[in-house]
Amino acid sequence: xxxxxxxxxxxxxxxxxxxxxxxxxxxxxxxxxxxxxxxxxxxxxxxxxxxxxxxxxxxxxxxxxxxxxxxxxxxxxxxxxxxxxxxxxxxxxxxxxxxxxxxxxxxxxxxxxxxxxxxxxxxxxxxxxxxxxxxxxxxxxxxxxxxxxxxxxxxxxxxxxxxxxxxxxxxxxxxxxxxxxxxxxxxxxxxxxxxxxxxxxxxxxxxxxxxxxxxxxxxxxxxxxxxxxxxxxxxxxxxxxxxxxxxxxxxxxxxxxxxxxxxxxxxxxxxxxxxxxxxxxxxxxxxxxxxxxxxxxxxxxxxxxxxxxxxxxxxxxxxxxxxxxxxxxxxxxxxxxxxxxxxxxxxxxxxxxxxxxxxxxxxxxxxxxxxxxxxxxxxxxxxxxxxxxxxxxxxxxxxxxxxxxxxxxxxxxxxxxxxxxxxxxxxxxxxxxxxxxxxxxxxxxxxxxxxxxxxxxxxxxxxxxxxxxxxx
Numbered sequence: 001x002x003x004x005x006x007x008x009x010x011x012x013x014x015x016x017x018x019x020x021x022x023x024x025x026x027x028x029x030x031x032x033x034x035x036x037x038x039x040x041x042x043x044x045x046x047x048x049x050x051x052x053x054x055x056x057x058x059x060x061x062x063x064x065x066x067x068x069x070x071x072x073x074x075x076x077x078x079x080x081x082x083x084x085x086x087x088x089x090x091x092x093x094x095x096x097x098x099x100x101x102x103x104x105x106x107x108x109x110x111x112x113x114x115x116x117x118x119x120x121x122x123x124x125x126x127x128x129x130x131x132x133x134x135x136x137x138x139x140x141x142x143x144x145x146x147x148x149x150x151x152x153x154x155x156x157x158x159x160x161x162x163x164x165x166x167x168x169x170x171x172x173x174x175x176x177x178x179x180x181x182x183x184x185x186x187x188x189x190x191x192x193x194x195x196x197x198x199x200x201x202x203x204x205x206x207x208x209x210x211x212x213x214x215x216x217x218x219x220x221x222x223x224x225x226x227x228x229x230x231x232x233x234x235x236x237x238x239x240x241x242x243x244x245x246x247x248x249x250x251x252x253x254x255x256x257x258x259x260x261x262x263x264x265x266x267x268x269x270x271x272x273x274x275x276x277x278x279x280x281x282x283x284x285x286x287x288x289x290x291x292x293x294x295x296x297x298x299x300x301x302x303x304x305x306x307x308x309x310x311x312x313x314x315x316x317x318x319x320x321x322x323x324x325x326x327x328x329x330x331x332x333x334x335x336x337x338x339x340x341x342x343x344x345x346x347x348x349x350x351x352x353x354x355x356x357x358x359x360x361x362x363x364x365x366x367x368x369x370x371x372x373x374x375x376x377x378x379x380x381x382x383x384x385x386x387x388x389x390x391x392x393x394x395x396x397x398x399x400x401x402x403x404x405x406x407x408x409x410x411x412x413x414x415x416x417x418x419x420x421x422x423x424x425x426x427x428x429x430x431x432x433x434x435x436x437x438x439x440x441x442x443x444x445x446x447x448x449x450x451x452x453x454x455x456x457x458x459x460x461x462x463x464x465x466x467x468x469x470x471x472x
Contacts, residue, residue, distance in 0.1 A: 016259055016401055017102075017118040018042035019195065020213055021085040021176045023183045023233045024204035028084035029076050031217045035206065036067050036086045038213040041261060042118070043088035046101040047071070050114035051084035052180045054235065058112050062087075062101045082204070085178040087116035099140030103178070106148045111158065111179060113151075115144040118209055119173035119193040120401035122457060127168060147175060162186065162230055163243040170458045172252065172400035172447075174225075176207055182234040183207065190456055191227035191249040192400055192447055194266045197238065198222055205233045210264040224267055250447040250456040253437055254402055257362045257391045258299050267443070272302045274441040278390040279306025279360060281440035282432055286311060288386050290356040294318030296345075296373060303390040304360035311358070318352045318359075318377065319345050345373060353381030359426075363391045367411035370424040378425070387426040392434045392451040393417075400457070402450065410450075 018039030022028040029051040036047060047070045048062025059079050063070040067088060087102040103114040121127070121143045128138060128146060136149045150165035151158070162177070162184060172192030177184040185207040187195050198206050198219030206219050214221055222238075225231055227247040232239040251267055252259075262272035279302070293313050295304025298321065308315035322344045357377060364370050374385045393412035407413045411420060421429035434451050438444040449455045 016042060016090055017116075018088040018209045018213075019085070019116045019118050019174060019176045019207070020087075020209070021083075021178065021183045021185065021207040022200075022204065022217075023083050023206070024235070025082055025200055025202060028082050029079035031206070032084040032086040033067065033071055033076060034216045035208060035213040036088050038216050038261070039088050039209055040067055042209060042259065043090040046089040047087065048089075048101055048103050048116070049076075049079055049084055049086040050103040050105065050116075050178055051079040051081040052178065053081040053083070054180060056081060056180055058105065058114055058178060058180060060103055060105050060114055062098075062103065064098065064101065083178060083180075083183060085114060085116055085176045085183065097140060100142045102142060102144050104142060104144040104148055106152065108152060110152075113148075113158075114178045115148050115175060117142075117144045117147065117173055117175045118195075118401070119143070119188065120171050120399065121146065121169045121173060122171040122399050123169065124171075143173065144175070147177075159184075159230070159232065159241060163241060166228075166230070166243045172457070174209060182232050185225055185231045185233075186243075187225040187227060187229055189228035189244050189247045190447070191247070191267070191445070192252050192456070194224065194251065194255060194260070196221065196224040197231060197233075205238065207231070207233075210260055210266070212261040212264040215263070221265070248456065249445040251443070251445060252400065252402075253391070253441075253446040253448050253451070254363075254398075256441050256446075257437075262298075262302050267445070269442055275299075275302035275362075275390065276306035276309075277442065278432065278437065278440040279303035279308075280310040281306075281436055282360075282388055282390055282430070283307040283310035286358075286388075286430075288358075288428055290358045290384065290386055292316045292318065292351070292355050293358045293360060294352070296359065296361045296369075297321040299362045300360050300390070303362065307358065307360050307388065313358065316348075316351050318348050318357060318382075319373065320348060321345055345376060347376040347380035347382075349380040352377055355382055356384040357382045357386065359385050359387050361387065361389055363394060364389055364412060364420070364424070365394055366409055367420070367423055370426075374425040384427040385425075386428045387421075387424065387430075389429070389431045391432055391437060392448070393420075393431050394450050396450050396453040398450045399455070400447070400449070 020035040047067045050060035052058040103116040151161045154161040154164040173188045174193040174195035175186040198214040228244045230241040256274045260271045293308040295301040395413045
């Protein structure tokens with residue numbers, strides 16, 4: 001038990017990644033590249049594409065870095081075929097080995113296939129130990145590799161093996177699987193991770209973590225996968241399998257708050273609209289006086305617009321983002337995060353100087369970014385900076401794929417409200433309530449575990465992990 005607990009707490013692979021797939025298009029690999037480009041915000045450290053023709057051999061290419069650093073026209077030309085899947089990946093420190101870069105390839109006497117996934121399987125250590133005792137050999141720590149092994153040890157048709165494997169998983173995941181006959185898309189039984197289907201003009205199909213990827217490939221959105229659903233796409237069209245009826249819809253609230261692009265629609269809710277409404281909701285109970293409203297680009301822009309609309313104050317661009325710097329929340333180390341904050345934002349002195357500013361942000365995780373931004377604004381001449389957060393305080397670690405695995409990483413779990421306000425240097429600080437988030441987003445079907453500790457999946461023996469972490 002201690003061995004499993006230590007492995008769980010030390011797992012380096014806490015992903016928030018992007019998956020994409022194309023079935024039946026002559027430019028499958030090329031379209032996958034463009035689709036992944038639209039998902040680059042979900043993973044900036046590695047990328048890969050696997051492609052094949054019906055009945056042909058699956059070829060795969062992957063590497064570390066941004067998509068444009070990994071692929072060029074010559075490389076894409078080495079990936080022929082009408083079917084393809086792709087992946088952009090985020091990893092934590094020391095886990096960005098090539099063995100973990102996806103898609104994961106499997107070549108066996110029964111069939112060859114490639115797997116890519118987004119999310120995290122919370123009972124993965126137990127399943128890995130079980131498989132290792134049966135003789136399985138793992139090259140990396142990716143949950144995609146775990147799925148590949150689970151499929152291989154099951155008996156029955158390929159579809160039956162996927163069903164049996166998924167029934168063993170607890171957690172948050174969306175998988176895409178490529179064979180030389182079909183593409184499969186899978187969504188976890190709790191609906192925690194997004195994945196949807198679109199139709200291509202030429203008659204093929206594509207699947208994606210976010211709908212924003214469909215615009216660039218001219219895909220027409222069809223629908224989101226249901227919780228606990230496996231979709232098979234082949235020459236005969238779309239086939240649906242429900243691997244379990246024990247389902248619920250608990251979309252990760254952070255998808256709406258931070259991860260997803262504003263032009264994406266997740267489970268029928270446009271992300272920009274959800275964020276805008278959250279800003280309006282936060283402004284409705286505002287009693288502090290200020291002169292202007294600014295948002296922290298880019299994930300807080302929509303919320304800042306909504307806050308300004310409701311408050312009647314002018315919305316201004318008080319912060320400029322350097323477009324060549326990645327997200328600081330999902331940089332692997334604290335040192336890199338701090339350097340990234342200094343590089344990526346600049347305050348517009350002519351806008352904020354002499355003004356009382358409402359600074360709207362989506363969340364406070366470790367506090368690094370908020371502290372630096374408040375400092376930037378005051379250095380630029382803002383007389384007051386009132387920080388308003390369009391989510392509740394993050395007080396519990398996430399075990400579903402977001403890079404916050406311990407209480408020590410969450411500043412709201414360690415400091416009181418007043419202490420946090422003082423730490424970031426704000427003149428005032430206000431968060432949204434947990435219940436307000438669902439109301440403002442237009443759905444109560446949210447996983448808010450990181451805000452209230454109410455985990456929506458079984459954590460098996462890891463319940464005591466939570467308690468031991470909480471009592472440190």
